Amino acid sequence: MALRFEGSSDYVATEDLNIAVNAAITLQRPLLIKGEPGTGKTMLAEEVARALDLPLLQWHVKSTTKAQQGLYEYDAVSRLRDSQLGDAKVHDIRNYIVKGVLWQAFEHEGPCVVLIDEIDKADIEFPNDLLRELDRMEFHCYETRETVRARHRPLVFITSNNEKELPDAFLRRCFFHYIRFPDRETMARIVDVHFPGLRKELLTEALEVFFGLREVQGLKKRPSTSELIDWLKLLVAEDIGPEALRSGDHKVVVPPLHGALLKNEQDVHLFERLVFMARHNR
Numbered sequence: 001m002a003l004r005f006e007g008s009s010d011y012v013a014t015e016d017l018n019i020a021v022n023a024a025i026t027l028q029r030p031l032l033i034k035g036e037p038g039t040g041k042t043m044l045a046e047e048v049a050r051a052l053d054l055p056l057l058q059w060h061v062k063s064t065t066k067a068q069q070g071l072y073e074y075d076a077v078s079r080l081r082d083s084q085l086g087d088a089k090v091h092d093i094r095n096y097i098v099k100g101v102l103w104q105a106f107e108h109e110g111p112c113v114v115l116i117d118e119i120d121k122a123d124i125e126f127p128n129d130l131l132r133e134l135d136r137m138e139f140h141c142y143e144t145r146e147t148v149r150a151r152h153r154p155l156v157f158i159t160s161n162n163e164k165e166l167p168d169a170f171l172r173r174c175f176f177h178y179i180r181f182p183d184r185e186t187m188a189r190i191v192d193v194h195f196p197g198l199r200k201e202l203l204t205e206a207l208e209v210f211f212g213l214r215e216v217q218g219l220k221k222r223p224s225t226s227e228l229i230d231w232l233k234l235l236v237a238e239d240i241g242p243e244a245l246r247s248g249d250h251k252v253v254v255p256p257l258h259g260a261l262l263k264n265e266q267d268v269h270l271f272e273r274l275v276f277m278a279r280h281n282r
Helices: 015-027 040-052 076-084 099-108 125-129 133-138 168-172 184-194 200-214 226-235 267-280
Strands: 032-036 056-060 073-075 097-099 113-117 138-141 146-149 155-162 177-178
Touching: 015 032, 015 040, 015 177, 032 040, 040 056, 040 113, 040 155, 056 099, 099 113, 099 138, 125 133, 125 168, 133 138, 184 200, 184 226, 200 226, 226 267
Parallel strands: 032 155, 032 177, 056 113, 113 155
Antiparallel strands: 073 097, 138 146
8 A cells, every 4th residue: 555644633744745755755866954943954854754654864964974884883892891801792793783773774664764864964975975875775885795785765855944955866866845834823733732722812913023023134044943842831821811912002022031042142132122122102
C-alpha cells in the first residue's frame, strides 16, 4: 500500500505542505524544507513518522559535522587500546565500525523516516558529499570491503534555515517546499492544538500583540510560533486576562512576560522606545 500523509491531530499542516510531503514520497526524493525558525520544520518529520507509523532516525547537523558520520565511523582509537590489552575482538574490524543514521536506515527491515536537521549549519561540502548516497541509496565501507544498499528507500526530510546557499547539484535531487509563516487563522488552529479551550478573548488579544510585534520594523529576531506557545503557556499559568494585553486607547503597550517573545536587549529597547513615542504623541 502506498504511503500517504494527510496531516495529524498534533500538527497543523496546510494543504500545500501535505502535497509536498506526498510528492516527495511519490518521486522518492528527499524533501528539502525551508522556513523561518519555529515554523515546524523539524516537527514535520516527527509527525509524518508518527502518522505513517514508521520509525524515525534523526541526524542533527552541527558546524563540525561531516557527511561520513551519517554513513559510519571507524573507531581506530578503541581498536588500538583493545590491541594493547590483548582483547580478541580486535581481529574483527566490524567491532569498531560505528553505524551512522543512513547505514541504520538502509539496513532497516522496512521503510523509515530519516531527518537531516539544519543541513546548512555544516560546511558547504557536506551536501555535496551526500549526493551519491541519497541518489543511489548505497555506499561502500572500505574497512569491511562491503557495499551497503538500502533494503527500502527511506523517507528523507532535510531542513534548512537558509544560513548558507545549498549547491545546485544537491537541490536538483530534492523536492523543495518553503513553509510560509502561519497567518492568523492557521496560527489560531496551531494554538488550539496546544491549548484546547483557551478563552477566545485571550487568544484574540494575544494574536494581536504577537503579529503586531512581528510587524515592528528593525527587530533583530521576530517572535516565532514556538515563542507564542511559550508566552501563552505563561499567560495561562499566571492567570493573566485579555485586558492586560491591550490599552483602552489602542496605543502600543509593553506586553506582560514579553521576555518569552523578545529574545535580545536590542529588540526590547526598540519596542520600549516605540511604546514611549506612542505615549508621548497622545
